[in-house]
Amino acid sequence: MATGRTHRPATRSRGIPEATVARLPLYLRALTALSERSVPTVSSEELAAAAGVNSAKLRKDFSYLGSYGTRGVGYDVEYLVYQISRELGLTQDWPVAIVGIGNLGAALANYGGFASRGFRVAALIDADPAMAGTPVAGIAVQHTDDLDRIISDNGVSIGVITTPPGAAQQVCDRLVAAGVTSILNFAPTVLSVPDGVDVRKVDLSIELQILAFHEQRKAGEEAAAEGVALEDPDEEAPPMRATPANRKGPDGDMPAVMPA
Amino acid sequence: MATGRTHRPATRSRGIPEATVARLPLYLRALTALSERSVPTVSSEELAAAAGVNSAKLRKDFSYLGSYGTRGVGYDVEYLVYQISRELGLTQDWPVAIVGIGNLGAALANYGGFASRGFRVAALIDADPAMAGTPVAGIAVQHTDDLDRIISDNGVSIGVITTPPGAAQQVCDRLVAAGVTSILNFAPTVLSVPDGVDVRKVDLSIELQILAFHEQRKAGEEAAAEGVALEDPDEEAPPMRATPANRKGPDGDMPAVMPA
DNA sequence: CGTTGTGAAGATCTTCACAGCT
DNA sequence: AGCTGTGAAGATCTTCACAACG
CATH class of the missing domain: 1.10.10.10 (Winged helix-like DNA-binding domain superfamily/Winged helix DNA-binding domain)
Incomplete structure (x- = not known):
C-alpha cells in the first residue's frame, strides 16, 4: 500500500x-x-x-x-x-491532462494563463460517457476508460484532478499507474501516492477557513480593544460526548451553558 | 499608498x-x-x-x-x-462575495463544498452590464457599480476575486474600501492592501511551475542515474543583454551555443 | 557611490523521545 | 498497557547588516 x-x-x-x-x-x-x-x-x-x-x-x-x-x-x-x-523547467513544454471536466475542470481548461508558461492542455478526461467527444475549450473530452492510453500517447507527466472527492484517489492511482509523477489536486481529499510522485493541492475551502480564523481574531481584538468582556452571549449548544472534568482550554474553553 | x-x-x-x-x-x-x-x-x-x-x-x-x-x-x-x-470561527456564518463571474467565478459559485462549512455565497458581482440579473448557481449577478452597497448590505467581510489580472487591484481596493478585511485572490497579481487586511492567493500557474521544477529534477536524476552526461543537445537560444564575463551558475550555467 | 551576495542571528516549524496520565 | 502532551533538538526559513564589488 x-x-x-x-x-x-x-x-x-x-x-x-x-x-x-x-x-x-x-x-x-x-x-x-x-x-x-x-x-x-x-x-x-x-x-x-x-x-x-x-x-x-x-x-x-x-x-x-x-x-x-x-x-x-x-x-x-x-x-x-x-x-x-x-x-x-519552463524552457520545455509540459503536456498536462485534466481529469474531471465539471465546472472547475472546464474553467481550468479555458484558463489562459495556462499555456502562457510552457504548459499545454493535452487532454481532457471525464467519466461521463455523455461528455465524450464534447469539445471544451476547443479540446474534445475523452473517456476515463482510455486514461492509460491518453497519458502515454501524449507523454503527460503532470495531471490535474478536478473530480468529485470520492473519485479523486482512484483517478490518482490510475494516473500514477499510467506514468504521471506530478499531480495538482483540486479535490478536497488527501491523496496517497507512492514515493517519487509529487502532489500539490489547491483547496478553496481550506483557504476560506484560514481567512475566517484571522477574521474572527480581528473581531475579537476589536471587542477586546473596546473593553468588552468576551463572553459569547448565547452560543450554539456544543456537542459533548465524553465529558472530562478538567479541560484546559487556552481561554474561551467551553461556553457556560451546557446541555444535559 | x-x-x-x-x-x-x-x-x-x-x-x-x-x-x-x-x-x-x-x-x-x-x-x-x-x-x-x-x-x-x-x-x-x-x-x-x-x-x-x-x-x-x-x-x-x-x-x-x-x-x-x-x-x-x-x-x-x-x-x-x-x-x-x-x-x-466556523460556528458563525460568513457571507462571501465573489467578484468576477467568468468561468472560474461561476465554477466557484457552483462549488458545493463552499456552503458546507459556514460559508455562504452572499453575492456575485461582475463588471459586465450584460450579466447583471443573470442567475448563476441560483444567485442573480449584480453590477460592480453597486459593489459598495452590496458589501455593506450583506455584511460581507470576505471577498473572492476571480477577475482578470488587470482588474484585480482595483476591485481589491473597492472591496477594502467597502469594509472587506479578508481576500482570496485567484487573479495572478500581487495585491497591495493596507495593514489589517489578509490576502491569500490561489494561483494555478504557480502550482504548475513548482511541479514542473520537481518534475525536471526527477528527469535530471534519472539521466544522472543512467550515467548520461547531462548536456542539452540543442537548447533554445538563450536571451542575453548584458554579457558579464564571469557568471557563477551552480552547474548548467549558460548553454554553450551563444547568439552573436 | 549604489547594489549585490552572504555569513550570522533570529524566528518559525518539525521531529524526537519520553514523562505523565488514564 | 496505551496514548497524549511537551520539552528539547534539529531543520528550515527569514531577516539583519555589512563586506565585497562594479
Whole structure:
C-alpha cells in the first residue's frame, strides 16, 4: 500500500530550498511584466516590491541560483527571465491532462494563463460517457476508460484532478499507474501516492477557513480593544460526548451553558 | 499608498502558529468524515494518517488549542470537531462575495463544498452590464457599480476575486474600501492592501511551475542515474543583454551555443 | 557611490523521545 | 498497557547588516 506522502520528505531539491522554489514563479511573473515594458535592468528592491516580498529574501533566493546580478546596478531582466525559466523547467513544454471536466475542470481548461508558461492542455478526461467527444475549450473530452492510453500517447507527466472527492484517489492511482509523477489536486481529499510522485493541492475551502480564523481574531481584538468582556452571549449548544472534568482550554474553553 | 503586505507581518495569532492554523481545516475535514461514520474516538495516529500528516505534528498542533485528548484513549471526535470549528470561527456564518463571474467565478459559485462549512455565497458581482440579473448557481449577478452597497448590505467581510489580472487591484481596493478585511485572490497579481487586511492567493500557474521544477529534477536524476552526461543537445537560444564575463551558475550555467 | 551576495542571528516549524496520565 | 502532551533538538526559513564589488 502506498504511504500517504504528500509533501516530499526532506529532499533538498538540488540545493534550492523549497520556499525559494515556491517564490521563483512570482519573480518570473514580475520579471516578465518588466520585460514586456522593455525595462532592461531592475534592482532587488524594485523587483521585490513588484513581487510582494522583501528585498533581502529576494537576494537570498537568487543567491541559490547563482550570481546573476551586477553590484551597483541590479539584475538584467531578460537574463534573469531566462535563468529562472530554465531553473523551473519552463524552457520545455509540459503536456498536462485534466481529469474531471465539471465546472472547475472546464474553467481550468479555458484558463489562459495556462499555456502562457510552457504548459499545454493535452487532454481532457471525464467519466461521463455523455461528455465524450464534447469539445471544451476547443479540446474534445475523452473517456476515463482510455486514461492509460491518453497519458502515454501524449507523454503527460503532470495531471490535474478536478473530480468529485470520492473519485479523486482512484483517478490518482490510475494516473500514477499510467506514468504521471506530478499531480495538482483540486479535490478536497488527501491523496496517497507512492514515493517519487509529487502532489500539490489547491483547496478553496481550506483557504476560506484560514481567512475566517484571522477574521474572527480581528473581531475579537476589536471587542477586546473596546473593553468588552468576551463572553459569547448565547452560543450554539456544543456537542459533548465524553465529558472530562478538567479541560484546559487556552481561554474561551467551553461556553457556560451546557446541555444535559 | 498601501504597502504591499501580503502575508501578515509576524503577528502570533493568539498564540496559535500560522502553520498550525493552516492544518486545522485538514483535521476538521478528517474528523467530519469520522463523525459521519459515527466513530466516537480517534487516536492521534489514526487521525494523522487520515489528514496526511505525522502524528507528532498533529499532537503538537492540538496542544496549542488546549488539552482536548484523553491519554490512553485518544480524542473524542465530536468534541474535537466542535473545538476546531470554534477555533476557526466556523460556528458563525460568513457571507462571501465573489467578484468576477467568468468561468472560474461561476465554477466557484457552483462549488458545493463552499456552503458546507459556514460559508455562504452572499453575492456575485461582475463588471459586465450584460450579466447583471443573470442567475448563476441560483444567485442573480449584480453590477460592480453597486459593489459598495452590496458589501455593506450583506455584511460581507470576505471577498473572492476571480477577475482578470488587470482588474484585480482595483476591485481589491473597492472591496477594502467597502469594509472587506479578508481576500482570496485567484487573479495572478500581487495585491497591495493596507495593514489589517489578509490576502491569500490561489494561483494555478504557480502550482504548475513548482511541479514542473520537481518534475525536471526527477528527469535530471534519472539521466544522472543512467550515467548520461547531462548536456542539452540543442537548447533554445538563450536571451542575453548584458554579457558579464564571469557568471557563477551552480552547474548548467549558460548553454554553450551563444547568439552573436 | 549604489547594489549585490552572504555569513550570522533570529524566528518559525518539525521531529524526537519520553514523562505523565488514564 | 496505551496514548497524549511537551520539552528539547534539529531543520528550515527569514531577516539583519555589512563586506565585497562594479
